[in-house]
Amino acid sequence: MYVTMPNDQSSLSQFSATRRKADRKLARDLKPGGYLFREGDEARYIFRVLSGVLRLTRVMENGRRQVIAFGYPGDVIGFPNGAEHHTDCDVLTPARVVAYRRELLESGAGDAELHDELLTAALREISSMQDHFMMLGRKSASEKLASFLCVLADRVGTPLGPYTQIALPMSRCDIADFLGLTTETISRTITQLRRSGVIALESVHQVIILKPDDLLTLAGGEED
Amino acid sequence: MYVTMPNDQSSLSQFSATRRKADRKLARDLKPGGYLFREGDEARYIFRVLSGVLRLTRVMENGRRQVIAFGYPGDVIGFPNGAEHHTDCDVLTPARVVAYRRELLESGAGDAELHDELLTAALREISSMQDHFMMLGRKSASEKLASFLCVLADRVGTPLGPYTQIALPMSRCDIADFLGLTTETISRTITQLRRSGVIALESVHQVIILKPDDLLTLAGGEED
DNA sequence: CTGTTATGTATCAATTTGTAACGGCGCGGA
DNA sequence: TCCGCGCCGTTACAAATTGATACATAACAG
Numbered sequence A, B: 001m002y003v004t005m006p007n008d009q010s011s012l013s014q015f016s017a018t019r020r021k022a023d024r025k026l027a028r029d030l031k032p033g034g035y036l037f038r039e040g041d042e043a044r045y046i047f048r049v050l051s052g053v054l055r056l057t058r059v060m061e062n063g064r065r066q067v068i069a070f071g072y073p074g075d076v077i078g079f080p081n082g083a084e085h086h087t088d089c090d091v092l093t094p095a096r097v098v099a100y101r102r103e104l105l106e107s108g109a110g111d112a113e114l115h116d117e118l119l120t121a122a123l124r125e126i127s128s129m130q131d132h133f134m135m136l137g138r139k140s141a142s143e144k145l146a147s148f149l150c151v152l153a154d155r156v157g158t159p160l161g162p163y164t165q166i167a168l169p170m171s172r173c174d175i176a177d178f179l180g181l182t183t184e185t186i187s188r189t190i191t192q193l194r195r196s197g198v199i200a201l202e203s204v205h206q207v208i209i210l211k212p213d214d215l216l217t218l219a220g221g222e223e224d
Numbered sequence C: 001c002t003g004t005t006a007t008g009t010a011t012c013a014a015t016t017t018g019t020a021a022c023g024g025c026g027c028g029g030a
Numbered sequence D: 001t002c003c004g005c006g007c008c009g010t011t012a013c014a015a016a017t018t019g020a021t022a023c024a025t026a027a028c029a030g
Helices: A010-014 A017-026 A112-138 A141-155 A172-179 A183-195 A212-218 B010-014 B017-026 B112-138 B141-155 B172-179 B183-195 B212-218
Strands: A028-030 A035-037 A045-051 A054-059 A065-071 A088-091 A095-101 A164-167 A199-203 A206-209 B028-030 B035-037 B045-051 B054-059 B065-071 B088-091 B095-101 B164-167 B199-203 B206-209
Touching: A054 B112, A065 A112, A065 A172, A065 B112, A112 A141, A112 B054, A112 B065, A112 B112, A112 B172, A141 A164, A141 A172, A141 A183, A141 A206, A141 A212, A172 A183, A172 B112, A183 A199, B065 B112, B065 B172, B112 B141, B141 B164, B141 B172, B141 B183, B141 B206, B141 B212, B172 B183, B183 B199
Parallel strands: none
Antiparallel strands: A028 A095, A035 A088, A045 A095, A054 A065, A054 A088, A164 A206, A199 A206, B028 B095, B035 B088, B045 B095, B054 B065, B054 B088, B164 B206, B199 B206
16 A cells, blocks of 8 residues: 655645635546546646556657656646657556646646746756756665655655654655666665665654654765 | 858758847957956857957866857857856957847847747757767767768858868867867878868868768767 | 556675776987 | 877777566555
């Protein structure tokens, strides 16, 4: 059974209260194992995650897969480039999203506030993707995993302290494909972190941070 | 001496003719070795490259560097997220850019057409960064380099045929930091491509494609 | 309960990196 | 002008990291 992320609403503060209220009626519920869109689907909507976790992936013809991002509450997913989606968006946990017509981003379509929120989300997306470049290109396996855990904690709004718990709704393979590693390396590295007492596993999908400072150190510095 | 990219105007077609004419008066000339902005600078403008090549980098506190992107004619650089730039933008070749106030993207500020062009550029940027994720996370050194050459050729509008020449205005180190490799690996891989007769070097910064089909094969498939 | 999938572990192989050395080229100063 | 210096690029070899393979174990669904 999937574990629900704590503090699912933490990142929604960037959206106005009236927006959140209006969205509630338009919200769409998604089941784990389902999907929001697939590569090649017509990109008619942009989605905002209200709760739950989604996964955005791209697959090469030879089968190699790259997880582009995980969609957490507050994230906006499905920015269009051309007529079709170029990624798959799958549902990892029970989730709820709001769908906005792409015209709301492209022309405003009468709702200036929402237009602005979607635009800001797109710019934030660019910035966070730049962070991820550093992760993929210039960090070792252990740095990647440590960074990943830190980013996840930050993303769900959980302060990094001793005994902080972090849910991992995604599989080891998802983590590997997100970090540009193999599942074996993920396993190995998690074991290293466990043996060195930096983390413990409550369950396979629930990590306990034992030494937050060590984890941050292992994560390697951010941009200077 | 830097080599000028062929077909510098190739990608400008996505911007309207009237725009290009208006921009000419606002254009700013840049010298190699100079820069457009640095991390921490206030992000007041968004830039569009008219000619020349720029380099967008992010540096970690431990000195590790990631080249986020190379800015070629038609590219838009400096999308803001928050008040400050989070990257350095340096000038690789004599270049010309136009600066737009960030309000033009954020509110339109009266110019709907430009607003739309900048927004489209942002969405295109997200998509191309997703491509690059695949490159960084799931391709081998030789695949990365082959892909890089193909993308460069495509970017400047040069069709990939026998004896096609591609200018490399950036250093080996820049290429390495872009692809998540080391300069030595870049050198070694270029040598491999040369020895196998796929490419030749007109000069250090000028590649000749001898076997375009082999290069495309080596580049590995795109997303399926 | 049982077949199936996911995860962990160990071993070995492959790729990539690190280190060092060398040559070439441009630049500035003597 | 010539020389020396430093940066860039290349190469060879050793070392480290990561990947591949195989298998055991655990979790899960029917």
